[in-house]
Amino acid sequence: MVRKLLASLAIVACFAPAAAHPHPDAKGIVKERMATMKALASSMKALNQVRMGQTPIAAAIKIGEKIVDHSRLIPEQFPANTYDYPSEASPKIDSERMLFKKQASNLRAAASKMIGVARRGDLNAFTSSFRNIGKSCSSCHKGFRLKRQR
Numbered sequence: 192m193v194r195k196l197l198a199s200l201a202i203v204a205c206f207a208p209a210a211a212h213p214h215p216d217a218k219g220i221v222k223e224r225m226a227t228m229k230a231l232a233s234s235m236k237a238l239n240q241v242r243m244g245q246t247p248i249a250a251a252i253k254i255g256e257k258i259v260d261h262s263r264l265i266p267e268q269f270p271a272n273t274y275d276y277p278s279e280a281s282p283k284i285d286s287e288r289m290l291f292k293k294q295a296s297n298l299r300a301a302a303s304k305m306i307g308v309a310r311r312g313d314l315n316a317f318t319s320s321f322r323n324i325g326k327s328c329s330s331c332h333k334g335f336r337l338k339r340q341r
Contacts (some may be wrong), residue, residue, distance in 0.1 A: 224268035251309035
């Protein structure tokens with residue numbers, strides 16, 4: 192039980208920085224993609240409530256559909272040379288564009304699988320699906336997100 196709680200908190204903590212620190216200096220495409228990332232963080236928090244039994248599993252279907260929609264936006268929201276402050280995106284996105292697109296595709300696939308699990312109402316399998324979405328997000332953040340001093 193404690194292990195599950197710690198795992199949940201770790202996953203949610205991965206997304207908290209994106210939601211907790213607005214970027215008032217952001218403009219244009221950088222502002223748009225920050226809004227997308229905030230929306231994804233909110234979706235993960237909502238899915239965590241499903242995982243913890245605080246929200247019905249049926250709610251995960253619409254949440255998952257939002258994640259799928261947002262994942263489609265990601266590659267276009269990171270055009271070349273748009274990585275200066277306040278962006279936390281790494282310039283590596285330009286040199287590793289195919290991997291970056293693959294990671295967005297992995298997020299979409301994980302969310303799509305989770306939608307199927309939610310439709311079946313299988314809360315045990317849902318937990319695994321939820322974690323796979325979190326792993327997809329974390330993987331992209333590790334490879335393509337910078338930690339900037341504010």
